[in-house]
Amino acid sequence: MYEQFRDIGQDIYTAGLISSHGGNMSVRVGDRILITRRGSMLGRLTERDIIETSLDHDDSEVALASTEIVVHRAIYARTNGLAIVHTHSPHTILRSMIDDEIVPIDSEASYLLHKVPVYSLPQTAGSSAVADTVSEALREYKCVLLRGHGPFAIGTVLEEAFQWISCLEMACKILNLRDQTGATLKEYREHGEDYAKW
Amino acid sequence: MTEWHGYCGRVLYVDLSEQTYHVEELDVALARDFIGGRGLGARLLFDLAPPDVAPLSPEAPLIFATGPLTGTKAPTSGRFSLTGKSPLTGTVLDTNCGGAFGARLKGAGYDALVVTGASSSLSTLEIDAEGVRFVAADALAGAEVSRATTALLEGRTGVSAAVIGSAGEREVLLATIMVDNRRALGRGGMGAVMGSKKIKGIVVSGLTRPSVAHPEDLEFFLYEVKKTLSANPITSTALPRFGTAMLVGVLGKRGLMPAMNYREPGGAFVDGLSGERLADEFLVKRAGCWGCPIVCGRQTRTAKGEGHGPEYETIWALGANLGIDSLEAVVDLNYLCNELGLDTISVGGTIAAAIELAEEGLLAEGPRRGDSASVADAIRALGARKGEFGEAAASGARALCASFARPDIAMEVKGLELPAYDPRGMQGQGLGYATSNRGGCHLRGNMLGFEVLGTPKLVDPAATGGKAGLLIVAQHLGAALDSLSLCKFSSFALSEEHYARLFSAVTGFEMGGQELLGTGERIWNLERLYNNREGFTAADDRLPTRLLEDANAAGQVVDLAPMLEEYYRFRGWNGSGVPRSAKLEQLGLSELAGAV
Incomplete structure (x- = not known):
């Protein structure tokens, strides 16, 4: 399991989706959570950076766990997700401060994500409000976005959750580039106007 | 009165002993909490079946249930479930089937059909929007599935039939119920349950399509679903071209298809039994279920006849698992099981155990490794409960091996014979x-x-x-x-997100x-x-x-x-x-x- 954390963490950092110490990940194993250590560097995780704690109650290990553990626990309690990835993806964060929902225009994200909702909360990290909002939203969408903070995604394995976040970042980059160019784009999809219904 | 979308809102109850029927409104809470099909069937079974009920007794219910998407435009929605207590395992048993039966049952105005009691003589049920007719079926006693199905469907349109063969009539615990002579309610011996109730067949007639709560949303979601299915090579290419038999190559080449009752690897059987060979040498045409764009079903032909199948599981169960590397022989054995109304996986598992018992010197006469003629004889004996072997094998591998005090030879869990994936590598x-x-x-x-x-x-x-x-x-x-x-x-190809949106658009229930x-x-x-x-x-x-x-x-x-x-x-x-x-x-x- 450590190898999965290490490899996905390296990929997240290399892709520029976090700063040196940003982001967090976890995996549910039975009634336990494996979660990245608070202050760990996802780009260079060691086995000591993976903290095991309870799914539904605190124990002493919580002192070492990611600040976002309350959010991770809430997500596992309300969904069938087995893995969670949270990043501070720059293009995605910029887009979250422009739109109330991300409706991708590129083919890949149209297929895979369709639409990603954006939520605005004053306290963006580790609060019960974040836990409630994000976990409830993930019951309907596999990837959701906190305005100014970044996306949370669930999957059956870390790789899957990472895919949604990577795909969203590319989609937001394309949207931001569109705005930069100011060009009128040609629609290539059938039902292009319907993706906001998702 | 609830305004239903996707559902009919009606459950049909038939009492065979009293030759009566009545309709009850579907409970909204049941629909929300258990959706339909298997979930609805499980809840009705829990509530209706007396604890410890004998599966072949009149009190044991037989529950046919459609889902809210059955009969809609949703791809692959021509399905329904049958739920009861298995006479083979003693567990809850649901078995899910394609074809048109589910769409016709809903077309007649029923979400589910609950059958209890037992007829005094062999009968068929004729079900439509008007109700139920109990029809004597003495002339079909002992009939093969194809003959009985033809007799029930010939000259009629908008009709579907679920039929048992002679094995079901004899309450063989490996008996299936065959739908329209080509799809099977295969596992767990539900054909024996139908046989115990003396029902040779159930014919449903109905063309009404369910209403949709949000048609415009559904149109978009259907577009997305079909686009995704067509973009995935499993659902757009492999299954349509080779059927489920594509798995012979996929699993066999990776050491995951076992052979000879899980005693040997099955890789040596890949070339002879492959999906490619099935498509090249035996396929007449692809045959899909109602509303299915994948169309994995196979209509096939050999020198001996024409029929449907085999699926991957059957190719393994009656091929590699028995040491038979002739695909033509496997196709013919599949036809034989279909005609008698037998589950090919359980039959294969039981006969594989018999072969091992014989090779251990415990079974004097019986099927032999790689000998399709002896296997065919064994299947006929099993289906007819003929002789000492046929009687023992009619209750499956566990019972057969127990009779020789060798339970270790039966490759089963809870009494149900294992399918075709070797879990030692998975x-x-x-x-x-x-x-x-x-x-x-x-x-x-x-x-x-x-x-x-x-x-x-x-x-x-x-x-x-x-x-x-x-x-x-x-x-x-x-x-x-x-x-x-x-x-x-x-x-x-699809995920829970796709399914939830289809469900919500059709039913109006947010999920x-x-x-x-x-x-x-x-x-x-x-x-x-x-x-x-x-x-x-x-x-x-x-x-x-x-x-x-x-x-x-x-x-x-x-x-x-x-x-x-x-x-x-x-x-x-x-x-x-x-x-x-x-x-x-x-x-x-x-x-x-x-x-x-």
């Missing part, structure tokens, strides 16, 4: 067999996606850590799909993807509670010792114990395999705890 599949609510089965929570096909993501098939969680998600998704009712093959999986969890636990009520415990969540102790060619055995421990903890079950009260409360099933 650890999660082994856990799936052990924990399946209906016994040794690949369809309750298939790990093929995670461990072989990479859908949604490929994981190490030899690893045990984390497999419990993945299997549980697969079990929940499977339960939800069987309840909607959609074909599981669609899940090679997200995770809530859909949560409903699958409720259904899984309800089935578990039923099994607990019937006396099943953790001791029944086991595998044959061969899979735990005898290594495959790669030196692997199933390391079941740690996966099982993680599985129980994950599920919130106690050490006896019973859901804890907190879990039941979370799922809204607390009221049933007292029954266990």
Whole structure:
């Protein structure tokens, strides 16, 4: 399991989706959570950076766990997700401060994500409000976005959750580039106007 | 009065003993909590079947249930479930089937059909929007499935028939119910239950399509679903071209198709039994279920005749598992089983055990390795309960091997013969067999996606850590799909998000993807509670010792114990395999705890 954390963490950092110490990940194993250590560097995780704690109650290990553990626990309690990835993806964060929902225009994200909702909360990290909002939203969408903070995604394995976040970042980059160019784009999809219904 | 969309809002109850019927309105709470199909069937079985009911007694209900998507424009929605107590395993048993029967039942105005009692003589049921007719069927006594089906359907349109063969009439515990002579309610011996009620066939007639709550939303979601199905090579190319027989190559080349009752690897059978060969040499045309764009069914022909199938499981069960490498012989054996109305997987598993018993010197006369003629004779004997062997084999591999005091030779779980995936190379599949609510089965929570096909993501098939969680998600998704009712093959391309949106658009009930999986969890636990009520415990969540102790060619055995421990903890079950009260409360099933 450590190898999965290490490899996905390296990929997240290399892709520029976090700063040196940003982001967090976890995996549910039975009634336990494996979660990245608070202050760990996802780009260079060691086995000591993976903290095991309870799914539904605190124990002493919580002192070492990611600040976002309350959010991770809430997500596992309300969904069938087995893995969670949270990043501070720059293009995605910029887009979250422009739109109330991300409706991708590129083919890949149209297929895979369709639409990603954006939520605005004053306290963006580790609060019960974040836990409630994000976990409830993930019951309907596999990837959701906190305005100014970044996306949370669930999957059956870390790789899957990472895919949604990577795909969203590319989609937001394309949207931001569109705005930069100011060009009128040609629609290539059938039902292009319907993706906001998702 | 509820305004129903997707559902008819009506359940038809038939009492064969009294030759009466009545209709009751579908409970909205049941529809919301258990969706339909398998979930609805499980709940009705729990409520209607007396505890410890004998599966072949008149009191045992037989429940045909459609899902809210059955008969709609949703791809692969021509499906329905049959639920009852299995005479082979003693567990809850649902079996899911394609064809047109489900769409016709809903077209007649019924979400579900509940049959109890028993006729005094062989009969058929004729069901339409007007009600039920009880028709004498003495002339069809002993008829093969094709003859009986033709007699019931000939000259009629908009009609579908579920029929048993002679094996079902004789209450053989491996008996199927065949739908329109080409699809099977295959596993667990439900044909014997129908035979015990002296029902040769059920004919349903109806063309009314269910209404849709949000047609414009549905149009877009259907567009997305079809686009995704057509973009996936499994659902757009492999299954349409080669049928499920594509798995002969996929699994055989990876050391995951066993042979000879799990005693040998099956790789040597790949060339002779492949899906490519089936398509090149025997395929007449592809044959799809109602509303299916995948069209994996095979209409085939050999020198001896024409028929439907075989599926991958059948090719393995009647081919590699018996040492038969002639695909033509396998196709003919499949036709024979279909005509008698027998489950090819269980028949193959039982005869493979018989061959091993013979090779151990315990069975004097019987089928022989690689000898299709002797296998055909054994199938006829089994289907007719003929002779000492036929009588013993008619109750499956467990009973046959028990009669020789060699239970280790029976490759079964909870009495249901294992299918065609060697779990020694797919650890999660082994856990799936052990924990399946209906016994040794690949369809309750298939790990093929995670461990072989990479859908949604490929994981190490030899690893045990984390497999419990993945299997549980697969079990929940499977339960939800069987309840909607959609074909599981669609899940090679689609996710719970797609299914939830289809459900919401059709029914008007708001449901997200995770809530859909949560409903699958409720259904899984309800089935578990039923099994607990019937006396099943953790001791029944086991595998044959061969899979735990005898290594495959790669030196692997199933390391079941740690996966099982993680599985129980994950599920919130106690050490006896019973859901804890907190879990039941979370799922809204607390009221049933007292029954266990």
